[in-house]
Amino acid sequence: MLLSGPLAPTAFDAIIFDLGGVILPLSYGRTIDGLSALLGRDAREIYQETSQESLFDRFERGEIGQEVFRDSLRALARGSRPPTDEELNQAWNAILEEIPEENVALLRGLSRAKRTFLLSNTNEIHLAKFEADYEARHGGLHGPFWTLFEKDYYSHRIGLRKPDRAAFLHIIDGHGLRPERTLFIDDNHHNVDAALALGMSAILHPRNEKIGPYFEGWLDSSELAF
Template identity: 40%
Template structure:
């Protein structure tokens, strides 16, 4: 951490626990016998990328799912299945962020979408009594709001430029190797943190 003044955190897998298999299983339980194939088709059509960069609205995204859904599956069921991967915010990680704010400028840069954003914000409110992740950061950036997503250089550069951050004084933490590579391309120092490792093992409690 020598020379580091700023830390940019990823969200899913770093602060928020997630499990993609739960969403796959939830769609299977709704009668989607080919959800993996459907997911691949949506990827090929750039639907997920467009949803994550705000170019597709939640209604348009749900319409695309509904068109492929078995008969009698409701939109609420589709939303629930889509959000099933979102698990919990471990209290110790949130407490660590509070401690780190005394020593560093903290930012969040997350690839997400409007449906997930609404769901994990509600989860934070219901489980921790907190209205927003923004409480833990100088600024939180979500791909569907800024129209940019990792690992493209423009997403990282937006954060650097908005706050006048020097990349060599900035650490980016993510569980995805492509996202790490993207940050390194603009000169940001990085920490690849794939599961089961957590930020609690990286940072000792600071007084």
């Protein structure tokens, strides 16, 4: 069932969150601009919000490592000077913004009330940058990011990528979840459609908008405290 908030807390036992665009704001334009400058071509020819070359899918499934990924990007360059590893990493990571503190508080509270999971299409470069930034801003007080969930899953680590059915079943079967009692929140309609096909309820989240309104009335002020 496709839903919008606010939601009834008694309707769900488990929640599966997407990361980028839901919990963590994204700025695709910054990475597209950065890669375009480095590669001497319009990066939208190979990478966009709604579509991307198979190179990026393979990187997100962990089929290639970051060295091969960067070398493959350099092979696509049309400029006179090949970009360095550091330059490519910086442009690639420019998409990542800071996770809002209100999202950390909400996820911490929800983790005490429900079974919460993360299922993210990502890659080793982005995850290393995100985890370092999170640790610097929140880790000293709140601990590692993974503690906000019963379990966090990343496509490059499990070798599965949304909207593949197997990516969802990896969590559902692995944790004994009932699809009809599970809520999935993602900003990509292909991923939401896949979750709905498996019998889950789902929210197609407007990218980078607040997630708190979905859970109005679920937690009291003490549960939202850090």
